[in-house]
Amino acid sequence: MTSSTAQRKNQVLAVKLGLLALLMFGFGYALSPFYAAFCQWLGIDRADASLTRPGTSIRVEFDVNVAPGLPVAMQALDGVVTAQAGGLLKSRFVLRNDSDQALTVRAVPSFAPVRAAGLLQKLECFCFDALTLQARETREVTVVLLIAEQLPLEMGAATLSYSLQRGAAAGAG
Amino acid sequence: MSTVIKAADTVDTHGVDTHGGHHAEHHAGWVRWLYATNHKDIGTLYLWFAFAMFITGGVMALGIRAELFQPGLQFWQPEFFNQLTTLHGIIMVFGAIMPAFTGLANWMLPLMLGAPDMAFARMNNWSFWLLPPAAALLLISLFVPGGAAAGGWTLYPPLSAQAGMGMDLAIFSIHLLGLSSIMGSINIITTILNMRAPGMTLLKMPLFAWTSLVTAYLLIAVAPVLAGAVTMLLTDRHFGTHFFSAAGGGDPVLFQHIFWFFGHPEVYIMALPAFGIVSQIIPTFARKPLFGYVSMVYATCSIAILSFMVWGHHMFSVGMPATAQLFFMFLTMLIAVPTGVKVFNWIATMWQGSLTFETPMLFAIGFVCLFTVGGFSGLVLSIAPVDTQMHDTYYVVAHFHYVLVAGALFSLFAAVYYWLPKWTGYMYHEGRGKLHFWWSMVWFNVTFFPMHFLGLAGMPRRIPDYALQFTDFNTVASVGAFCFGLGQLLFFYNVIHTIRGGVGPAPASPWEGGNTLEWEVASPAPHHTWESPPDIETVRRGLIAQAVEEKP
Numbered sequence: 001m002t003s004s005t006a007q008r009k010n011q012v013l014a015v016k017l018g019l020l021a022l023l024m025f026g027f028g029y030a031l032s033p034f035y036a037a038f039c040q041w042l043g044i045d046r047a048d049a050s051l052t053r054p055g056t057s058i059r060v061e062f063d064v065n066v067a068p069g070l071p072v073a074m075q076a077l078d079g080v081v082t083a084q085a086g087g088l089l090k091s092r093f094v095l096r097n098d099s100d101q102a103l104t105v106r107a108v109p110s111f112a113p114v115r116a117a118g119l120l121q122k123l124e125c126f127c128f129d130a131l132t133l134q135a136r137e138t139r140e141v142t143v144v145l146l147i148a149e150q151l152p153l154e155m156g157a158a159t160l161s162y163s164l165q166r167g168a169a170a171g172a173g
Numbered sequence: 174m175s176t177v178i179k180a181a182d183t184v185d186t187h188g189v190d191t192h193g194g195h196h197a198e199h200h201a202g203w204v205r206w207l208y209a210t211n212h213k214d215i216g217t218l219y220l221w222f223a224f225a226m227f228i229t230g231g232v233m234a235l236g237i238r239a240e241l242f243q244p245g246l247q248f249w250q251p252e253f254f255n256q257l258t259t260l261h262g263i264i265m266v267f268g269a270i271m272p273a274f275t276g277l278a279n280w281m282l283p284l285m286l287g288a289p290d291m292a293f294a295r296m297n298n299w300s301f302w303l304l305p306p307a308a309a310l311l312l313i314s315l316f317v318p319g320g321a322a323a324g325g326w327t328l329y330p331p332l333s334a335q336a337g338m339g340m341d342l343a344i345f346s347i348h349l350l351g352l353s354s355i356m357g358s359i360n361i362i363t364t365i366l367n368m369r370a371p372g373m374t375l376l377k378m379p380l381f382a383w384t385s386l387v388t389a390y391l392l393i394a395v396a397p398v399l400a401g402a403v404t405m406l407l408t409d410r411h412f413g414t415h416f417f418s419a420a421g422g423g424d425p426v427l428f429q430h431i432f433w434f435f436g437h438p439e440v441y442i443m444a445l446p447a448f449g450i451v452s453q454i455i456p457t458f459a460r461k462p463l464f465g466y467v468s469m470v471y472a473t474c475s476i477a478i479l480s481f482m483v484w485g486h487h488m489f490s491v492g493m494p495a496t497a498q499l500f501f502m503f504l505t506m507l508i509a510v511p512t513g514v515k516v517f518n519w520i521a522t523m524w525q526g527s528l529t530f531e532t533p534m535l536f537a538i539g540f541v542c543l544f545t546v547g548g549f550s551g552l553v554l555s556i557a558p559v560d561t562q563m564h565d566t567y568y569v570v571a572h573f574h575y576v577l578v579a580g581a582l583f584s585l586f587a588a589v590y591y592w593l594p595k596w597t598g599y600m601y602h603e604g605r606g607k608l609h610f611w612w613s614m615v616w617f618n619v620t621f622f623p624m625h626f627l628g629l630a631g632m633p634r635r636i637p638d639y640a641l642q643f644t645d646f647n648t649v650a651s652v653g654a655f656c657f658g659l660g661q662l663l664f665f666y667n668v669i670h671t672i673r674g675g676v677g678p679a680p681a682s683p684w685e686g687g688n689t690l691e692w693e694v695a696s697p698a699p700h701h702t703w704e705s706p707p708d709i710e711t712v713r714r715g716l717i718a719q720a721v722e723e724k725p
Binding site: 010018021022031042 | 292293355358359362363366367368393394395396397398399400401402405416419420421422423424425426427430431434493494
């Protein structure tokens with residue numbers, strides 16, 4: 001191999017590697033729209049403008065627990081929901097009776113921090129009444145919360161947790 | 174690109190125009206270094222620059238440890254403390270370790286591959302001379318209004334989007350450092366792929382060349398991504414874009430994804446060359462060929478590929494779907510497999526070898542032991558639910574200092590002692606070399622091992638003050654840090670002493686078990702080496718001794 005063809009080979013490789021570097025620079029930028037599309041596609045909540053004004057929105061996380069021995073599966077379909085002050089928030093849950101007989105269950109709500117209870121008012125909740133699930137029945141239930149008009153600045157997020165207990169057929173929520 | 178093409182004119186691959194690229198020798202004094210195109214001169218420049226930055230970053234580390242010697246604020250205000258931690262990180266990563274490895278690649282690759290120089294000598298000069306201005310920008314930023322960047326080396330927005338002009342200087346500095354790395358990598362890849370001695374196929378070249386090659390590819394793939402991220406940060410700060418500003422529809426978490434897409438391969442950019450160095454040194458002092466050469470190559474490549482798929486493990490506590498956490502967690506754990514292969518091979522190389530424990534070997538064995546500790550704490554951190562507890566604690570600080578100080582830095586010390594006879598033509602003082610090793614080994618552990626305990630007990634990183642119960646271990650760590658730092662003056666003394674004659678002239682091949690091509694040239698290596706490529710018999714003899722080629 002003569003000197004000039006060797007140089008030529010080196011130059012071609014250098015240009016290719018330089019182009020690869022440029023391509024990767026562009027890739028860094030491409031991640032921005034990809035990221036937005038990905039989050040939307042996967043349903044991952046991401047930062048949005050409402051979060052930048054403290055006191056105007058709240059992030060509510062839903063947590064579910066089932067009492068030991070109760071053959072019912074419970075899942076929050078909307079695990080994390082962001083809501084505006086003064087607005088309504090709706091979240092869905094799915095309950096499934098895994099046993100072969102009808103069961104009466106009751107969901108006991110609790111807020112963390114506790115004072116969030118005063119800011120998130122339950123307009124409609126499956127926890128108001130005991131629910132009777134037929135054998136092997138799957139049922140979707142909802143909770144609707146009214147967010148207080150004025151949220152304290154430091155109240156960025158709250159958790160509403162439901163514990164599912166074996167319940168009596170009658171009673172009020 | 175015209176510069177690149179012109180630069181190629183200056184280097185001749187084997188033969189015709191051998192004086193073309195060597196204007197440097199006509200210059201005397203500092204001009205020789207400014208106009209340097211010789212790979213050995215540039216390698217030397219890189220290594221001294223890296224050492225200067227190591228001392229600079231080290232002094233900052235001592236500033237951090239002085240403040241943390243006891244609780245309360247003694248020396249610095251928190252704002253300045255944060256600048257110290259941030260600059261310490263950036264300077265050690267981009268100013269010390271990476272340039273040191275590039276310097277070694279510059280010095281050693283042409284010698285080990287039988288090439289007359291690096292492929293693009295003038296671009297090589299430019300790659301180096303971008304570094305001093307980049308370092309200057311970082312240091313100047315300490316004195317601008319608002320001080321230097323103080324949001325950690327990761328530069329997360331929104332903090333970094335709101336910081337003062339020190340952040341802009343850091344961004345420009347990172348641009349220069351990135352540009353330098355990319356050009357250095359182009360040079361390394363071209364030299365390795367196109368300029369090897371006849372008979373030295375890819376799967377027969379020294380492992381240091383392999384790890385340099387893979388590292389250079391990693392750099393070309395991720396340095397531009399970091400450049401993109403900091404450019405977005407810059408335009409967010411000054412030109413009204415909203416990549417990372419939620420108010421404008423962006424997302425600060427996006428920065429973390431982009432940063433760690435760069436940042437995790439960066440970890441291997443600092444580790445793979447160390448693997449290469451240790452894979453040269455251990456066979457030499459075990460007087461046995463490297464065990465499992467091909468598996469070493471495959472392990473290097475698999476680590477590099479996996480490094481692109483694990484960035485999310487730096488973000489477990491940011492919040493991501495459980496599926497994504499599991500994905501990143503399992504892939505991260507998978508990296509332990511090729512790394513385990515490497516550690517196994519190093520041990521198997523030593524097994525039943527005729528071991529001697531000169532300073533390079535001591536540092537290499539120290540590397541294997543302590544890097545493994547760092548690897549294991551990394552495995553602990555890869556467990557998503559555990560990481561939620563350990564995130565941003567001193568456990569993480571302990572982990573990455575085991576990987577980067579006892580890993581990358583120890584391998585660099587090993588490399589310097591190993592090749593110093595070749596560079597200077599003199600032998601270093603073995604006793605003082607060993608003292609440097611044992612001193613570093615002991616005080617490194619005194620400094621960083623207690624940090625595991627601090628982290629497990631919940632001490633957060635990047636804070637100038639801490640709760641009283643953390644006092645004892647912090648005091649121990651600070652004493653260790655000052656002693657470790659002091660010991661590096663001995664390293665400096667050892668190098669200067671060797672340059673000035675050491676304990677006597679070194680033969681061409683001072684180590685009994687050295688079989689790679691650099692030991693075929695005289696010590697000190699003449700200004701021009703392998704102007705005509707090594708003959709096929711010389712190459713083959715070395716390859717057979719390394720057991721990468723079968724005996725005829």
